[in-house]
Amino acid sequence: MGERRIRKMLRQMESGEPVRVTGAMATTTKLARSAAMARQFGYEYADVRQDGGPQGKQYVVVIVPDPTPEARARAARNRSRYPRAADGGELPRLAPEAVELLKARITFDITAMYTDRQRIVLAGVGAVPLALPVGLVLGSGGMTVVLTVLAWAAVMALLPVGFAVNRRFEAKYAALLRAAGFTPVTDPEGRLRYLPPGGRLPGHGSPFAG
Structure with missing residues (x-):
């Protein structure tokens, strides 16, 4: 995701409301980088959907405010260090491992988006x-x-081939997330999701449910 879209996202986050992040030809890596940057300023990744763009086929990442004390402290720290992040100033550096874990979550959520x-x-x-x-x-x-x-x-x-490829990706990223301490949970729609240690699905005790 380009810096222009990153800064647009940061400006939208100033509302304190859930934000939808997408972009033309956005890859899972770019979406993960956007979610990782949002995390630096008090938001967290919530879900990915396929309803963006003119034809509704682009993937859209939904980020929501993180109400935990750790997230609030991190956001205050980074707003102090990078006061012009949304307006052309310096941006925080992202830890590659954090981006990779978010990419694994987003990719898994995409593979589990639909039943067979x-x-x-x-x-x-x-x-x-x-x-x-x-x-x-x-x-x-x-x-x-x-x-x-x-x-x-x-x-x-050709569908069986597609199903086999999808299951292979699903298993690969599920293993990565489990190895990182993520916990499998079932959301209200019946989808399998992976949450970080101590994480909760949006709406489970969070006043910022998306």
Whole structure:
């Protein structure tokens, strides 16, 4: 995430409200760096969603105020050291290990965002605009429908490969988080999440629930 977007995020955080962070072609590393910077000024990573950008397909990280005394003290310390961080001044340096852990959390949350059944439905709908041009270009009359259906089936046949890749990523980042002392919990939507030691899901005793 570029410095311009980082500084915009810091200005939005001055409201004390939950903030949504995204950007064009934002990678999980860039999103993790944004969340890590927000942590320096009293916010914490809450969740990642896929509803950003003009078509609603970009990933959006949600950060919320962290009400713990440690977070309040860290924020006050960094506001004193970096008074112009939001307006072009010096920014705090981020610990690479903190960024990597946030990247692991964000990536795991992305892999656990949908169930296999939901992925099948989404893939089935998404495969239609991919298959239709094949039928229109290669077929005519009744063959258009036949070729479109065949192309759709070919795309759907790749789903098991996608599921296997997703599970491998999920297992990889779950292992990294467990090794770092993170605890698996189930959120109100039934999703498996990993929280840092002493961490709580937004809304569980926090007045700043997003």
